[in-house]
Amino acid sequence: MEFTDILISLIKIIVMFVVVLVTVAELVYTERKISAWIQNRIGPNRVGWKGLLQPYADVIKLLLKEDIVPTAANKFIHTLAPVISIGVAFSTLAVVPIAGETISMFGREVQMVIADVNIGILYILALTSMGVYGLTLSGWSSNNKYSLLGGLRSSAQMISYELSMGLSVIGVVMVTGSLQLTDVVTHQAGWMWNMVLQPVGFITFVVAAFAETNRTPFDLPEAEPELVGGYHTEYSSFKFALFFLAEYANMITASAVITTLYLGGWQVPYLELLQLPSGIVVALQILAFVVKVAFMLFVFQWVRWTVPRFRYDQLMDLGWKVMLPIALANVIATGIVILLIS
């Protein structure tokens, strides 16, 4: 590990961090615009050109508010919980490759991924399972019954859907034969995207991803009409902003993972036939990745403003009685097909 290697890693991390932060800000804006479009309203249009600066105004408003911690709360855990949420959301992105070609920087060939570990898929699953703690602990430490209920719901919900998520990914692993995300993407060259090879796994994975990121129709941990604000009822100011940030960062992470695993990652079909110089290829691959992620983000928001929230028992029924058997059947079917082909 030389100094330049550390420097390159630092640059990658900072670039990724800044890009995600800016995207989160604009996601808040697009969410409000899309909801306005679906509900036939105008949406934010005052701050900046067409309201583009609205999220920054919101952030400043949040940061200037008083930070209230309930007297009976467990102060340390109350502060720790949002940090866990945000940390998990960001660190998952470390293994997601955003382009296949290398670019040269400081006289080295640099891969377009922060850490190309050979257990990338397991790393993603492990971090997802750690994400439960942020919500659960925030719910418990607030010492508020609504928060506690939200926290309990989130831990039950996320454990249940982790299963079908893991089982859906097994299909991809069987097709690819590797746990390394760069291999997964390279394997999806041309039109052989895993979405085509694994349609059922794709659907179960996306549904599970919705549940893991606590987006509607699975946003029971924070269901406003019944639980006030759920796990973040007792959060204000900066800590609330962190939860807000974590929710949207999770959405970006989930979209990036779905893109990598099922939508071909940075693959542009038949790009290699054009014989372009590598600089343009890298730019096109990054563009393809960004477009696919943006499409998934749009799907997330579209679903949020279209589908109503599940009831809690429906959520559990769906997770255990529908998703889990389908994901299992998908694994078995994939195994049979692979056996027949080879």
Place this chain on the structure above:
Amino acid sequence: MIPVHYYLILSAVMFITGVVGVLTRRNAIIIFMCIELMLNSVNLTFVAFSSYLGNEAGQMFVFFVMAVAAAEAAVGLAIVIALFRNKQTVNINEVNILKW
């Protein structure tokens, strides 16, 4: 390089921490967590030996220990819930009905 007995001594210390916890605490869930700590210290020994001897059997053992620990967690916590439903406590000193 780190000699293997560093890992063994660390594992021994962790195991003893778990033993002290089991012997001193009266909360069933904390006793349960202490048992997990002891299982983990043994796992560390397995992995250390596996890595220093170049033999994967140790890691296989860890895999099975984890499977057993998961099963134990499910049943153990179910027992704690059943206990709490009957006695409104998880203090094991209160669970003495067999000693009549």
Place this chain on the structure above:
Amino acid sequence: MSSELIVFLVLAAVAVLSGILMITRANPVNSALFLILNFIALAGMYLTLNAQFVAIIQILVYAGAIMVLVLFVIMLLNLQDEEPLRETLTKRHYASLLFALLTLAMLIEAIGWMGGDTLDRMQQQSPLAVANGTVQHIGDVLFSSYVFPFELTSILLLAAMLGAVVIAKKRFP
């Protein structure tokens, strides 16, 4: 000091301290959090031992599933602080501490008893360690030599699942 030793000492310190804090906290949730910290330190230690599969499974199974379940039960039962340990220090506590220290001395004696040449042979990790820890190798071995215990594990987990449901289910009169 080599960088490996520093990493080892830091992880060991975190593991031991979090273990000790785990058994001394009055609040079960704090105990659980320190146990999770301990598991994460152990996962780091498995990485230094080139056992990457075990390291990631440690996080996935222990920290991600078992401890979530424990926290869930603690929160569900809404357990409050126990009485602080210091006020209830009894003869039993001192006796168990003495017993534990004796056991520790015995374990360390046993490590020394392994013999100088055995320890000398294990001054550094085997050259096979890197290849042995990969998911591929673990999978190869698990589904060839250890396939019978692996299948037995599935029966064990099924039995545990059924048992947990039956034990924890509310009985209607």
